[in-house]
Amino acid sequence: MEFLLQPLTLLTFFPILGVLVILFMNSEMKNAIRWVALVTSLLTFGISLWVFSMFSASNPDLQLEAKYPWIHVAGWNIYYYLAVDGLSVLLVLLTAFLTPISILSTWTAVEERVKDFMLFFLLLEVGMTGVFLAQDLFLFYIFWEFTLVPMYFLIGIWGGPRRVYAAIKFFLYTMAGSILMLLAIIYLGIKADTFNLPTMLVRLPDLYATGAITAGTQMFLFLAFTAAFAIKVPMWPLHSWLPDAHVEAPTAGSVILAGVLLKMGTYGFLRFNIPLFPNAAIQAAPWIALFATIGIIYGAAVSFAQADVKKLVAYSSVSHLGFVMLGLFALNAEGVAGAILQMVNHGLSTGALFLLIGMIYEQTHTREIKVYGGLWKITPIFGTIMLIASLSSMGLPGLNGFVGEFTILLGAFGSKAIGSPWFAGISAIGVIMAAIYILYMFQKVFLGPAGEVTHHHELKDLNWREILTVVPLVIFMFWIGLYPKPFFDILAPAVEKLLSALPL
Amino acid sequence: MTQPQFTDFYTILPYLILTVWACLLLLVDLFIPKNRKSITALLSAVGLTGALGYSITQIGLSSAGFNRMVSLDGFSTFANILLLMSGLFGVALAYGYTKRMGIERGEFYILLLFSVSGMMLMAQASDLIVVFLALELLSIPLYVLSAIARKLDSEESGLKYFLLGAFASGFVVYGTALIFGATGSTNLADIFAKAASGETSNLLLTIGAALLLVGFGFKVAAVPFHMWTPDVYQGAPTAVTAFMAAGAKIAGFAALFRVFSTAFPALAADFTDILWALSALTMIVGNLIAISQTNIKRMLAYSAIAHAGYILMAFVPYGNADVAPVAIAAGLFYLAAYAVTNFGSWGVVIALEQAEGRGLEIADYAGLAKKHPALAAAMTVFMLSLIGFPPTIGLVGKFYLFRSAIAGGFTGLALIGVVTSLISAFYYLRVVVNMYMKEGDPVVEREPLLGFTTAVMAIVTVALSFVPQFLFLLAGTAVLR
Numbered sequence: 013m014e015f016l017l018q019p020l021t022l023l024t025f026f027p028i029l030g031v032l033v034i035l036f037m038n039s040e041m042k043n044a045i046r047w048v049a050l051v052t053s054l055l056t057f058g059i060s061l062w063v064f065s066m067f068s069a070s071n072p073d074l075q076l077e078a079k080y081p082w083i084h085v086a087g088w089n090i091y092y093y094l095a096v097d098g099l100s101v102l103l104v105l106l107t108a109f110l111t112p113i114s115i116l117s118t119w120t121a122v123e124e125r126v127k128d129f130m131l132f133f134l135l136l137e138v139g140m141t142g143v144f145l146a147q148d149l150f151l152f153y154i155f156w157e158f159t160l161v162p163m164y165f166l167i168g169i170w171g172g173p174r175r176v177y178a179a180i181k182f183f184l185y186t187m188a189g190s191i192l193m194l195l196a197i198i199y200l201g202i203k204a205d206t207f208n209l210p211t212m213l214v215r216l217p218d219l220y221a222t223g224a225i226t227a228g229t230q231m232f233l234f235l236a237f238t239a240a241f242a243i244k245v246p247m248w249p250l251h252s253w254l255p256d257a258h259v260e261a262p263t264a265g266s267v268i269l270a271g272v273l274l275k276m277g278t279y280g281f282l283r284f285n286i287p288l289f290p291n292a293a294i295q296a297a298p299w300i301a302l303f304a305t306i307g308i309i310y311g312a313a314v315s316f317a318q319a320d321v322k323k324l325v326a327y328s329s330v331s332h333l334g335f336v337m338l339g340l341f342a343l344n345a346e347g348v349a350g351a352i353l354q355m356v357n358h359g360l361s362t363g364a365l366f367l368l369i370g371m372i373y374e375q376t377h378t379r380e381i382k383v384y385g386g387l388w389k390i391t392p393i394f395g396t397i398m399l400i401a402s403l404s405s406m407g408l409p410g411l412n413g414f415v416g417e418f419t420i421l422l423g424a425f426g427s428k429a430i431g432s433p434w435f436a437g438i439s440a441i442g443v444i445m446a447a448i449y450i451l452y453m454f455q456k457v458f459l460g461p462a463g464e465v466t467h468h469h470e471l472k473d474l475n476w477r478e479i480l481t482v483v484p485l486v487i488f489m490f491w492i493g494l495y496p497k498p499f500f501d502i503l504a505p506a507v508e509k510l511l512s513a514l515p516l
Numbered sequence: 517m518t519q520p521q522f523t524d525f526y527t528i529l530p531y532l533i534l535t536v537w538a539c540l541l542l543l544v545d546l547f548i549p550k551n552r553k554s555i556t557a558l559l560s561a562v563g564l565t566g567a568l569g570y571s572i573t574q575i576g577l578s579s580a581g582f583n584r585m586v587s588l589d590g591f592s593t594f595a596n597i598l599l600l601m602s603g604l605f606g607v608a609l610a611y612g613y614t615k616r617m618g619i620e621r622g623e624f625y626i627l628l629l630f631s632v633s634g635m636m637l638m639a640q641a642s643d644l645i646v647v648f649l650a651l652e653l654l655s656i657p658l659y660v661l662s663a664i665a666r667k668l669d670s671e672e673s674g675l676k677y678f679l680l681g682a683f684a685s686g687f688v689v690y691g692t693a694l695i696f697g698a699t700g701s702t703n704l705a706d707i708f709a710k711a712a713s714g715e716t717s718n719l720l721l722t723i724g725a726a727l728l729l730v731g732f733g734f735k736v737a738a739v740p741f742h743m744w745t746p747d748v749y750q751g752a753p754t755a756v757t758a759f760m761a762a763g764a765k766i767a768g769f770a771a772l773f774r775v776f777s778t779a780f781p782a783l784a785a786d787f788t789d790i791l792w793a794l795s796a797l798t799m800i801v802g803n804l805i806a807i808s809q810t811n812i813k814r815m816l817a818y819s820a821i822a823h824a825g826y827i828l829m830a831f832v833p834y835g836n837a838d839v840a841p842v843a844i845a846a847g848l849f850y851l852a853a854y855a856v857t858n859f860g861s862w863g864v865v866i867a868l869e870q871a872e873g874r875g876l877e878i879a880d881y882a883g884l885a886k887k888h889p890a891l892a893a894a895m896t897v898f899m900l901s902l903i904g905f906p907p908t909i910g911l912v913g914k915f916y917l918f919r920s921a922i923a924g925g926f927t928g929l930a931l932i933g934v935v936t937s938l939i940s941a942f943y944y945l946r947v948v949v950n951m952y953m954k955e956g957d958p959v960v961e962r963e964p965l966l967g968f969t970t971a972v973m974a975i976v977t978v979a980l981s982f983v984p985q986f987l988f989l990l991a992g993t994a995v996l997r
Binding site: 082083084085086087088125128150153154155157158160161164165168169175176179180183184187188191192194195198199201202 | 842885886889900905906907911915918919922923927930931934935937938941942945949952953981984985988989992
């Protein structure tokens, strides 16, 4: 019992309770199943707030630890070890926050096999929360791989016409990266004689110093972890699974995919790559900055060329996550803090965009930009919220996106690790390009003469449920945009601790 | 030479219980009417359970018997428990299947018991002569079982297995002869001592050991000795295939592990490379050919080949004294994980199989999730476990195997292992795609015992991944040498 009542254990595994309830419900009771899933995820969100209330922002260390020996035989020091710190607490909250919103968004959009959908969705939440909390590499790997399974089903069963292809591509692509990480984890576990991350961090400097792990090996290990995380982010040129997965996924799947799953990649860099392989991280920083910059420009350019709104937003993610990567590998306080905040921002703004696109798609069953036009007049509430989300996504001052991107660029300009202000300079063009493709899309869809779909459909504006779904996101867009200090305060001590261990 | 003592019999008591029970059952079965053969099934399950019970009490015991011809240790006890459980699961899967397919005969279960006893003897054998006896004892009933359906493909399966199996046994005998020629002994410990003393002909010894490897490689279906596997697995009655896939693999690996780690650690310099190549080839060929299979039995057959490669991978560093215990423990752990997953997945195959071999195409699984969500969920669990994905025991097992290979310094081989796992995900997922993402109308046999067994396997596959500690400890006691 003591085990189950640990705040973080409760937070991670609470959705299982919902899973068990739904498992024994008749699949015809669709509404009841939806309610159970929603209530479960809301309660989980409540638990996450409770966890947050116990979290001390001034403490840079891991907190609220739940630690038990799990597989404890010679050479296998594997712990069940969950803990939270400033690096992960916002992402945990984001996960718990986006899940009920996504479930709410499926209320009328998912009519087929509702039971299975909710089962997979709640299981997905368990996996995601676990990824952000696990402090043992073996445990982390289990959660990390596990998130693939429910997401695979969400795309493959409830997705668009090419769903099976997209689901398998998503699964194999991601697995291709994580198997390399698996080998690296095993290697580290053998060398450090533990899989427990904090202990490993204590032992590794000695292993590096004595040459038990050479600089070359460190680089290989760094690259193996990078393979897993860079595919997940996704970093250019490993992004090609993302547009397929996003376009084919059902709305709620896209929201979670963009909002949380991609962050697992950037979070992985933050939690594992940088502290475990400090020298390799510094060495690789300029290269990662290069790929991030290419990703920013490439993502923005390709977004501009899209005819499908959802695809446009999907490619914009490649661009936005490029900023996050640039900030992380600036390896200074501004860059890393900005990157973490930008992870949250991207979850909010892109999440909102996907939700809104899903709402209009439900009515018209098309996402082609050219068939819309003049939507604003017919659906003003939808238009207003879409405008806010778009502006947030392109980084307008006063909204959240600006704060994150500005801090990242600030960090990247002065970064010793990256070593050249050019990357930041070129990336700044990405911000302008974002304005172009977002406003272009907005103009074509909402302004101007009515397009064929706008003409022929009896379009309804957002109903109360739909407004309730997106408004929480909008509130946070303004909050972070106007007063980001409390968020930075949560991050700062942990970021400082992370960076102080680097030999820069 | 000392005369057998009473205590000698204790070392092989589970084996004796099973053999005597099987002989008695052979007589009892004569008085059981033809339409009541489920009694024989029940009685054989009782025999297996009795032997299993005694085997469990032997955990932690260690001794040698019959002039060191057999040994009882953590290794053999682990294998025995696993084999007896496999026997039980085999009976459970066969119970309804044989009835439905019209091949229910008393001999079926009795042959299965004899085969299990041969496998157990194989795990305990510490003399090459006993290894050979055990090999024949486990194989001959399997040949008969494969052909027991008396249909063309079943007979083809039995004959093919018999011919190639006999050929492989020949290798074992010839290898034994050469080793005897080189060292003057067939006892594993004596062979080791002689080889270490340096008075032996290394060439003869190496050739002998290589011939043994061929024989064992055949039993565990390692490439290039795997040719029989797909045809035999496909043609044999599915319940037999399920038992054979787990049991023969466990027994083959038990013999390989014991013989090589006890008798030939000195030959590791030569055999490491050979095992490396065998393992890499098995993983690559098994997984690649599995991709193009449309028949679920054939696909699982190639998957069985591939898994032999993974287990071999862990055994490659057997000559390294630091890693050898890990290698053997990892192999046994994975065999346990594989056995559970294997019986579960074959259970699902049996549930969908119809007379005349219908219902065996992967395409026949389309729409299973809608009609029978529990069965589809179970199959998903098994497929994930075979890929090595959480939350299943397959992941923990593979983690152990890779750990052994990396600890032994064979990172390249481990890399081949993970890359082929990725390839395998493709064909295992195809089953999942059919079940969940395609429309269809599969016909499923409702048999309580089969459903129960499959459900138990699914639960165990998941649950063991959460509480694997005891299995780790048990496998960790299996130190040879």
